[in-house]
Structures are given as C-alpha cells and as structure tokens.
Amino acid sequence: MYALGFYFESGYRIKQYDFENPVKAVYTDIKESISFSRRGLYDLIYEYTAPDGTFYTGKSNTDYPKSKAESYIGTEVEIYLDGKGDSTTHDYRKDNRLLYLIFGIVFILSGTATIVIPVVLYKRKPKKP
Numbered sequence: 001m002y003a004l005g006f007y008f009e010s011g012y013r014i015k016q017y018d019f020e021n022p023v024k025a026v027y028t029d030i031k032e033s034i035s036f037s038r039r040g041l042y043d044l045i046y047e048y049t050a051p052d053g054t055f056y057t058g059k060s061n062t063d064y065p066k067s068k069a070e071s072y073i074g075t076e077v078e079i080y081l082d083g084k085g086d087s088t089t090h091d092y093r094k095d096n097r098l099l100y101l102i103f104g105i106v107f108i109l110s111g112t113a114t115i116v117i118p119v120v121l122y123k124r125k126p127k128k129p
Contacts, residue, residue, distance in 0.1 A: 004104035013092040022078040030069040042069035056087040
C-alpha cells in the first residue's frame with residue numbers, strides 16, 4: 001500500500017509544483033529533527049521571497065549533525081514553487097514512479113494470493129466420513 005500511495009502522491013506533487021522553473025533559496029537556520037529516532041540531527045531551513053511578495057519557507061529533505069548543518073547556513077538551494085506559498089526541494093519527476101506502481105501491484109497480488117490459496121485448498125480438502 002505504501003508503494004501505491006507513494007506513486008499517487010508523487011503524481012499529485014508533479015502537478016502541484018513548477019519543476020521547469022526552479023528558484024534559488026537560501027538556508028537561513030537549522031532546527032532539530034522532530035523524530036525521536038533522529039535526535040541530534042538537524043534540518044536546514046530555507047527562505048525565499050518571490051517577486052510577487054509570496055514568502056516561501058521549508059526544510060531540507062536531509063538532516064545533518066549540528067556542526068555540518070550550521071556550515072550550510074547561507075548557501076543556496078534550488079526549490080520548486082506551487083505559486084500559492086508552498087515549496088519543496090525534492091524533484092518528484094526524478095523518482096522512479098513506475099517502479100513503485102509495479103511493486104505495489106506485485107505486493108497486493110502476492111498478499112492476496114497468500115490469503116486466498118490456503119482458504120481454497122482448505123475448502124477443497126475432502127471431509128472425513
């Protein structure tokens with residue numbers, strides 16, 4: 001289900017963002033990752049103001065140790081805008097979406113077969129007199 005969900009989600013994102021015209025944002029701050037399993041790692045926060053005055057902010061897709069994250073502050077990053085105040089650093093066009101669709105279908109079919117085959121074999125089993 002995750003693979004199919006990713007396939008459809010990335011399709012939505014491809015329609016949402018303008019991947020043809022990336023803009024340069026600047027990393028301005030760091031923030032500790034929220035996840036408990038990633039304690040001690042930091043996300044880079046970027047900011048960008050479009051010519052129409054729309055302010056965009058977001059975080060990097062990769063988290064870093066604090067010292068490395070701090071070294072990136074002030075550097076530029078390409079971001080993709082939706083024109084409504086949302087942005088991303090991830091280019092969803094580069095994901096192998098078809099592979100996720102194939103995996104999703106294969107896993108659903110194999111999961112269904114794992115359930116159906118034993119039931120069918122049990123039902124076909126001759127009953128003892």
